[in-house]
Amino acid sequence: MAGRKATMADVAAAAGVSVATVDRVLNGRGGVAPDKEARILAAARRLRLDRALQLRPNRTLRVAVLIQGPGNPFHAALQAGFDLAARLHAELNLQFLVHHLDPNDPAAIAALVRRQAGRVDGMIVTCPDEPRIGRALRDFAAHRPVVTLATDLPDCGRAAYVGPDDRRAGRVAGDLMGLCLGAAGGRVLLIAGRRDIAGQRQREEGFRAILAERHPGIVVAAVAESREDGERAGHLVLERLGADPAIRGIYHMSAGARPVVEALRRLGRAGETVFVTHELTEDRRALLRERAIAALIDQQPELEARLAVETMARLLGRLDGEVATVLTDFRIYLPENA
Incomplete structure (x- = not known):
């Protein structure tokens, strides 16, 4: 295809769908299954079809974010990071629904996780490593992707961890x-x-x-x-x-x-x-x-939140690239460089 612009036919071939389906997605008429829509948009952007480079997916995907309340300054910084990342990636049409949890009430956290089943398309979570929470997350992860953030729960069925060593x-x-x-x-x-x-x-x-x-x-x-x-x-x-x-x-x-x-x-x-x-x-x-x-x-919580958003976007087919655990770096501050 060197020397010529990509066409809808090229996108259709790359995505394994009909030209009519590509046309429906690129013109925002809906009626296309989310997995096909994601495949088409990914192919269109990969082939640099001009009209698709900034096109938002038609369907809004909802992601539950489970963190502590803003009374904990670290978690307040995480929430600010999610707000910023959502604005930076508005074209992905992802909605991040922040739920504040009490780390001292594992039964309530497990119940909160279970309430998200059928309501959201994915989950990003920062919480204690406790058996009831782990079981609830494994049940959720059997059907929807889970990303652990800032602290890992490797046995919960999560698809990836974003945070420091x-x-x-x-x-x-x-x-x-x-x-x-x-x-x-x-x-x-x-x-x-x-x-x-x-x-x-x-x-x-x-x-x-x-x-x-x-x-x-x-x-x-x-x-x-x-x-x-x-x-x-x-x-x-x-x-x-x-x-x-x-x-x-x-x-x-x-x-x-x-x-x-x-x-x-x-x-x-x-x-x-x-x-x-x-x-x-x-x-x-x-x-x-x-x-x-x-x-x-x-450990740069705002950066962690953005990387978690991008990892979830890849899991949901809204960004290209391999999904993997992301070990973030950290910085040392002393009085002279604070």
């Missing part, structure tokens, strides 16, 4: 803690949101592994769960450091950076306790600049 992120956090505490080492408090969130569990594993390998003078004094409640994270710092004043560092994996800093200030420990955490939200950027946070690892 959390074990590696935990190793980086451990190395940062070791560099900050120096040869003297010391006792460290770990604060997870929920240890049944796979990503946080993997961060802890990576953190412990690098300490054993490279920083044996650092001891994990305790691991506490905030239950994804930022205020509770602050209370845990008051409680644990009050009981164990020898703690020299805090590795914090979830919501509540400001309450942690406020607790350290109440204890008169803000300048001397090394605080390492994740996610460069605006309040954490300010705390870094104040040197209340020593180091931070950011």
Whole structure:
């Protein structure tokens, strides 16, 4: 076909349909099965048929997005990322329906997943790794694609995972803690949101592994769960450091950076306790600049959301390309580059 423009007949041949079916799709008259429509649009764009390059699919596909509410700054950033990605990819005619979940209520999450059956064409989810949730997702994934985001549930039947290598992120956090505490080492408090969130569990594993390998003078004094409640994270710092004043560092994996800093200030420990955490939200950027946070690892949630949208679009036939797990990179921030 070199030297000439593609025609509807070329698209029909490439998509394995009739010219009349191609005509219906390109002229937006409907009546074509979604899988055929996706095949035709993909072929038309691949062949660069001018009239199809910006054509929206006729049928709106609905995708459920299950994340925590905006009270968790990381999940607020994820939601902003979905909003932006939906605008950037408006031509895909995908509608993203955000549902806020309570990570401390797995029965309600499982019920929410099950309610989406028959209502949506796919699901993107960030939630704990809990048996009832896993069963509900496997049932959904038997009929519609599931993408896990930011924290993986590999046994839930998902088609792909988009997010960081959390074990590696935990190793980086451990190395940062070791560099900050120096040869003297010391006792460290770990604060997870929920240890049944796979990503946080993997961060802890990576953190412990690098300490054993490279920083044996650092001891994990305790691991506490905030239950994804930022205020509770602050209370845990008051409680644990009050009981164990020898703690020299805090590795914090979830919501509540400001309450942690406020607790350290109440204890008169803000300048001397090394605080390492994740996610460069605006309040954490300010705390870094104040040197209340020593180091931070950011996994770029807005980028993760966009990549999840594009992965789901490929699964639903709205974008070309192979579907695969996408391990996103992360960045290290210190007070001088925050």
